[in-house]
Amino acid sequence: MVSSFAADPRTLEIEARKDDVLRQLAQCESGGTGDSDRPIYGGRGAFVGRFQFMPRTVIGFVRDMDGRNLSVPEAIALAHDYEQAAALAKFAIFERDAISHWPLCNRKLGLRQQVEVIKSM
Incomplete structure (x- = not known):
């Protein structure tokens, strides 16, 4: 059975603004958005992916977000x-x-x- 839930316009606007912040951030950090045909590294390999995460930062936020414990290679793969x-x-x-x-x-x-404007919506 398909849910008839549809997000209200306010929620859609908030999510669109959040996604725009993410696009701006990825563009600023790595010069693009979306998947890349090759791995992206910055800071002599210390930062990874479009958002230029440090692997240990990925590990910490994933643990905080959903309780998973990632290895460094798993964190790098997620960042890419x-x-x-x-x-x-x-x-x-x-x-x-x-x-x-x-x-x-x-x-x-x-x-x-x-971010403050979005959170106040």
Whole structure:
């Protein structure tokens, strides 16, 4: 049986704004959005994927988000998967107020202000 649940316009607007913040962040951090045809590394290999996560940061947020304990290779693989990394970044930013993990792009794009507006909606 298919649910007849449909998100209300306000919820759709909030989610669209969150997704826009994520697109801006990925573009700023790695120069693009979506999956890449090759692994993305920054900071001499310390940062991984479109959102330039550190593997230990992925491990910590995944444990906090759903209780899973990832190995470093699993964390790197997650960071390279755009959909999973975007979901993790969304959790970190909007559920754990962790926009400070991206200091340069946060300042450059005014992300903290955007997040505050979204949270007030």
